[in-house]
Amino acid sequence: QVQLVESGGGLVQAGGSLRLSCATSGRTFNSLGMGWFRQAPGKDREFVAAISWGGGRTYYADSVKGRFTISRDNAKNTVYLQMDSLKPEDTALYYCAARFFDGSLRQSDYNYWGQGTQVTVSS
Numbered sequence: 001q002v003q004l005v006e007s008g009g010g011l012v013q014a015g016g017s018l019r020l021s022c023a024t025s026g027r028t029f030n031s032l033g034m035g036w037f038r039q040a041p042g043k044d045r046e047f048v049a050a051i052s053w054g055g056g057r058t059y060y061a062d063s064v065k066g067r068f069t070i071s072r073d074n075a076k077n078t079v080y081l082q083m084d085s086l087k088p089e090d091t092a093l094y095y096c097a098a099r100f101f102d103g104s105l106r107q108s109d110y111n112y113w114g115q116g117t118q119v120t121v122s123s
Helices: none
Strands: 004-007 010-013 018-024 032-039 046-051 058-060 068-073 078-083 092-100 117-122
Touching: 004 092, 018 032, 018 092, 018 117, 032 068, 032 078, 046 068, 046 078, 058 068
Parallel strands: 010 117
Antiparallel strands: 004 018, 018 078, 032 046, 032 092, 046 058, 068 078, 092 117
16 A cells, blocks of 8 residues: 655645655555646646656646756655746645556546645736
8 A cells, every 4th residue: 555645735826836745655666657737716636847757757748848847856755846936826735646667647647645735826
């Protein structure tokens, strides 16, 4: 069983930065592809970014490309989402997800999910 715990959300002004963290339990982290998704009020959950088990492949939604960076530290069993140049439309509940081996853009590919961390960007 894999458990995911997100942290790092909060309130920030437009143009600011936040770094989200997702700590993963268990000894399988090195085998996990990791993803970040988000859900804004009244909207469907959408893909944000993903990273392969070794960190060699990363994927981004067009809406965050060039502003967000996904990374991982396998020694700490943690994946990060560095969010820069934040916009009000980035306001959402951000979820971390895991699946074995590669990252994926599809929510249905992920087996494990965290509870989410709220990001609010004020204008």
